[in-house]
Amino acid sequence: MKLNTIKPGMGSTKPRRRVGRGIGSGLGKTCGRGHKGQKSRAGGFHKVGFEGGQMPLQRRLPKRGFVVYGKKQIQEIKLSSLLLIDQNEFDISVLREFNLVKSIDYPVKIIADTQACTRAIKLKDLAVTRGVKDMIEHAGGRVELTIEDVNGI
Template sequence: MQLNGMKPSEGSKHAKRRVGRGIGSGIGKTAGRGHKGQKSRAGGYHKVGFEGGQMPMQRRLPKRGFKSHLLKFNAEVTLTSLEQLGLAEVDLLALKTAGLVGQIAKNVKVINTGELTIAVKLNGIGATASAKTIIEAAGGSVA
């Protein structure tokens, strides 16, 4: 096979519809746009959400709530999940490989949910005050 012998597969290419090219084409004169009105004119159409002058839906409804885009970079890990992980030293990379936090997470915090019986050393991971006391009571540390 050579470049000059290549052709598109059968039926993948077809001629563009040429509107407004005479009565015999079936789409002549008004070219399928009907008669008069904003939609029939060149460049005449409304913007997205326009409701003919009526107050549009996105302006009628109240604006409520906010979700920061920074939340996706922060993650939480429970004491129970640290217990199940079973590692002596835990850092961000270990949590990512175990699948406990997402790959785009940058900040991780351990929260006080569940129990911890093994000694765990945290490197570069934060912990709430109550989680920190439980980790230290089990013989671990938060660095």
């Protein structure tokens, strides 16, 4: 194969439309634009969704929903990622030190995954799920919360 012999496959390209080349071409006289009207004119276009002055569909339908700007952002961490760290006491500053959380401004919640807790660890001021709390206490660890509602976060 040579570079000068490469060409597109059969049927993959079509010749360009040659308008205004006589009646026999099928695109003579009006060149496929029909007679009169905005679309037949040069430069005759309108914006997407324009319905000829009628109220467009996107403005007729009611708006629905809104974005809660004060929504709490919760950083979730898997229990297995805590167990990879050789430390027994965890709080948000320790998690930040090991780059497990991006910011200390948002609350952190420890969630369970398939791996069970194998050693006793102590969590301080970190929200946990019920399953994680049970796993940690079953392994001999402790969960100290100053946050009143564990599942509310």
